[in-house]
Amino acid sequence: MNQFKPIFLGTVASTDDMSKLKRAVDTQKCIRAGGKHNDLDDVGKDSYHHTFFEMLGNWSFGDYFKKEAIGWSWELLTKVYGLDPNRLYVTYFEGNPEMGLEPDLEAKDLWLSVGVPEDHILPGNMKDNFWEMGDQGPCGPCSEVHYDKVGGRNAAHLVNQDDPLVVEVWNNVFIQFDRQKDKSLKSLPAKHVDTGMGFERLVSALQEKPSNYATDIFTPLFAKIQEVTGARDYTDKYGKDDLDGIDTAYRVVADHIRLLTFSISDGAVPNNDGRGYVVRRVLRRGSRYARKYFNAEIGSFFSKILPALVDQMGEQFPDIVRKQKDVKEILDEEEEAFARTLDRGEKQFEKYAAQAASTGAKKLSGADVWRLYDTFGFPEDLTKLMAEERGLNIDEEEVAIAREKAREASKSIKDSVQTFAKPNVHQIAELKDKLQISTPDDEPKFTKGDIKAKVQLVFTGTEFLESTKDLPLKTPFGILLDRTNFYAEQGGQVADTGRIVIDDVAEFKVLDVQQFGGYVVHNGYLDYGVLKSGDEVICEYDELRRQPIRNNHTGTHILNHSLREVLGDEVNQKGSLVDQDKLRFDFSHKVQVTVPELKKIEDLSNSYIRQNCKIYSKDVELDLARQINGVRAVFGETYPNPVRVVSVGIDVDMLLEKPENPEWRKVSVEFCGGTHVEQTGIIKDLVIVEESGIAKGIRRIVAYTGDAAHAVQRDAEEFGKRIELIEAMSFGPEKESEVKQATADLNNLVTSTVLKDALKSRFNKVVKSVVDEQKKRQKAESKIALDAVTGHFAKKENKDAKYFIGHLPISANSKAVSDVLNHFKSKDKERTVYMFGGSPSEGAVVHGVYVGTHVASSGVTAETWSAAVSEIVGGKSGGKEPTRQGQGNNADKIDEAVEAARKWLEEKLKL
Structure with missing residues (x-):
């Protein structure tokens, strides 16, 4: 609903297309797999949680409110969709005296009026029945509709109790307050409705299925999973009833391919940061399920399920059709990267689990959980899932401590290690002649995947060592191997990064790789353990970076x-x-x-x-x-x-x-x-x-x-849409402001040079139209301003007047003020003028003074006069006697400033 927030707050620009909206309907692509709303842990385990789902919405922007929303929702569910009214239960907000919120008895009475029995109407607390966008902003009570999938009973006591057979299908949010910084609530100038209906839950009710996953939303995906894996049929079993875990795996894979496809299509590609990390976690969780329960080969598994989803939903969401090839490539790249460490990571997990069992502990240590992530790419929630399968817990506080320690150490080392020592010509000769170390086989750098190698020597910058045992951890040094898959910086291509490891024995973080006389030096630091000559190690360059x-x-x-x-x-x-x-x-x-x-x-x-x-x-x-x-x-x-x-x-x-x-x-x-x-x-x-x-x-x-x-092409496309919106705006301060900001943003836009040139050509026409209109209006306002002042002196009753002080009927137009001052400066030097332009709605004020010879003879200067006025309207003034101009933003004080200017002059002239 973020795009509608300006409407709710009444801040939407009149030129914005959304300002004309009274009602809207939509289907929202929703993801709940991270942050405050995270359903990832529950997916697969129950019948109604999803990381990706559709939310059907209808909206009222100051049009209809509670009466219509409640009446229409009941009519749609019971008469149009034909759901049994006896299976439906509704809730209303019970109030919160501490926050000064009364119960929403209006909603309760409206439900009664459409025929809902009183014992099917239940009060709900702040958590369930008061919707807030955040700590500040639009909010209000809500009224939910729940559906009992069993029927023939009174299920009121099961509402909002996480019962899989009594689920919420619809929520009417009545947006009527604006939460302030101090937590107080202000009534919004207009009342709005935001309703959300879970598409998957609605289909489950309409098809009379006990589970969302038993509907035809998921059956095509299950069929494809079965085709790809050869697994048994899906039987919709849960918990202990799902003896072999296959049904759970069906649900996880089907749910996760939906999230992965839609998020990647929308530009949220897997990485180690923010939303990208959410996508990566989901893919790795799904990959592990696929391999453990379907014995699937990881590397191109999800992309084999992808066509079934595109066939099913591509008509409604054409983006996933257009992006199918890109999505497939990204899924395969990610799976391949994870597949290289999955076997080793699972073995290491088993080792940690066995250690915990042998000591009688019921949990994995936070350090172990972090190492599974840092070394093998296992997200914390994946390790948690595996631990649950073994009856083990995870102390999340311990994990957080381990994570923070590792990040602080890594940051301090990367900050302090700018350059690594380079072996000189004598040291290279020592390697070759005295130590008789052969140059490594680096042909594996041209192929994908990890390799095994042997440590030859450790290079500290001053000497070659056979072991790191005397080197403090986190000390920068280099390692020479007998073979390597790391790319050493050369030919304009940067060096690889990654790690050299002996699982759970030692781990060396590779930050840089350089070649000297055919010898490849892997530079970095030892995270833990000891490495020595002859050790067999695993070399992992960062494939997702390469x-x-x-x-x-x-x-x-x-x-x-x-x-x-x-x-x-x-x-x-x-x-x-x-x-x-x-x-x-x-x-x-x-x-x-x-x-x-x-x-x-x-x-x-x-x-x-x-x-x-x-x-x-x-x-x-x-x-x-x-x-x-x-x-x-x-x-x-x-x-x-x-x-x-x-x-x-x-x-x-x-x-x-x-x-x-x-x-x-x-x-x-x-x-x-x-x-x-x-x-x-x-x-x-x-x-x-x-x-x-x-x-x-x-x-x-x-x-x-x-x-x-693709990202910079999207940026160009978005900027093109922005130009369209600006083109459609009516001329005025808002359009001028938008043009000014867009000009700066276009100059800073990083995109195709060709596209940027086209955008500039197009945008320059908009700028020119605004400039032309500004000149036209400036000229017209200059005439209005001059006519107003000269007209004042032309009146019979003012023929002997020596000065004019007033608010002119113009905008905050400095040019118009300047033109009037120049007129008097050159053609009517005796008279004095102090004029103001602007308005409170514009939020700006301009003012200017010309001190004529008559007034100047009394010791009045433009500088002292305008200084007194500037204090009121804000800002400063400048210029050369006998003129002065200024501008400010206290436009609501223009009348006060006019009166102050008048009194100041009268006191000086002792009138």
Whole structure:
């Protein structure tokens, strides 16, 4: 209901389309899986909780109120939908004397009047029957309707008692108060109605099913789950009756695919922060259920269920049809990342659980719960679920303490460790000759997944050690391994981050990876335990961070190719940066790249991406590789022999069969040691957000790919809608304010350069129309102001008047005031003028004074006079004698200021 809050508070602008609304109906996509309203723990365990559900709403904005809402809801449920009135129970607010709230007996009487028996009408407390948006804002009593799925009994005592067979289906919220900062309540100027009906619960009642999950909302999803897993039929059993846990797993998976699909389609992608973390938790919880109870292989499980949901709900919500491919890719990426640690995490959990059992403890320690999250990616609620299965509790306070300690330690280390020690030429020689340590096999960095490796040495910056036992925890140092899947910073691509672990023995956080003379140094700090030479460790780079880096690096190759195609052969790479957020590409070009050229470059790049070309790579003898027609390399860069050749769309072996083939110029072929996507379609889109010059003859392009590209495209789309709203506004202070704010926001908007240029062109027309109207009105107001003042002196009774003091019929228009002052300054120097413009509704006031020669001879100055007036209207004044102008925001004191200006002058002139 947030979008309707301005209507409830009476602050909606008259030019806003919503200001015309009297009634509305909608279906809201609702998520309850985090924060204050969190149903995640209950999903799967009962028949009516969901992390995603639809809320059917109808709204009245100062139109109908309690009488109509209650009458119509009863009519709809009993006459239109045909629900048995004897199964329906209603509640009303019982009041709260401490807060000065009377019982809502009006609602009770209205329910009686439509035919609800008195023993089916129940009082309810603040929790159940008083709706509040937050600590402040719109609020009011509510009146619920509950449905008894059994019937043939009086179920009044089961209402609001969490009985799965007596459930709330509808809530009428009567928004009539505004909660103030001091907790007091003010009546709203208009009374409103917000009703919510749970779609899933309504369907359950209409289909006479004891459970929401037994309805045809979920049966198509259950059928797909069964098809994918080969599981037994769904039987709608709960708790102890669900002996093998399969029914619970059906419910969890079906519920979670709904939340995942709709949240990702709306832009809430999984990550470690805010709403993104909620999505990640839900996916990991569902993945664990799927594997434990369905023996499903994790990595692409949810995306196999996805088509059934799209078929079922795509017509009502077309976004999930358009975003299906993106949702599938994100689900698979997330599952793959979790699958790599799921086995190990479960084994570690079993170890912790066994330790707890052996000591007779009935709980897991908070430190263990946190480590399961930090090392294996198990969200706290997933560990809690697994603990419940083993009859163990979790002390959430202990978990919070462990979490905070870890975060504080991590923050202090990351803040203090800016750079890591680099082995010098003598230390590299020591590794090679004295210690006879071979350079590592780093080929695994080009593949996905964790690997096992052996610790060779520890590097402190001053010496090489065989063990960390004498190093304090959290000390920055480096580790050398015999093989690695971590990418060391090179070729413009940033280094990987991640961890090197021996499960529950030692964990090393990798913050940076560098290569020196072929040796790869993993820099970071030891979180716990001891590592020593010969230890077998698991190497986990952060796949969810590397994936967008892959996108950006392959995108850089495609951009490089497109630049040459559009701008010509003069374009050569001069530098690049590829990280998880963006790609940055520097190239030779003598002039600024025009917007039409940028559009061609962007379109060509995206055309290449959408061909979903496979990426090929191969180590090739340097001299042979140089012969490939059109191959791109950085001028002046020294390349190894053999060199790695990366081709977008054509097998490297095919390129080498006839390297001089002129067709190869149409292909992106580069020397590159970076990581890349498997196929270009994974990149999704490439959006250029910046083009600039960084040196003579050197230009720079910054671009986004993947989800980041989609996000800035959405921002452009939203800004386009904002321009539409501004265009539709009537001219006035509100539109002028909106234009001013939008101008600043558009300048700061990070989006496609091409789209931004189009937005600016469109918005400039709006700005011009406002400026033209301002000039037109300023000119008209200048005339009105001058006519008002000169007209005053033209009157017969004022022919000998020496001054004018008054409030003119103009807005807070400084230009009009200035024009009048200039008139008297040049054409009527004897007379004195003090005038005011503006109004309380405008919230602004302007004032200006010209001290004519007659008054000036009495010692009056514009500066002292305007200073006295400014104290009343606020602000300050400025100017050069004999004039002064000012402005303020105490527009409600204009009349007082006029009178004060008059009295001040009269006292000076002793009139």
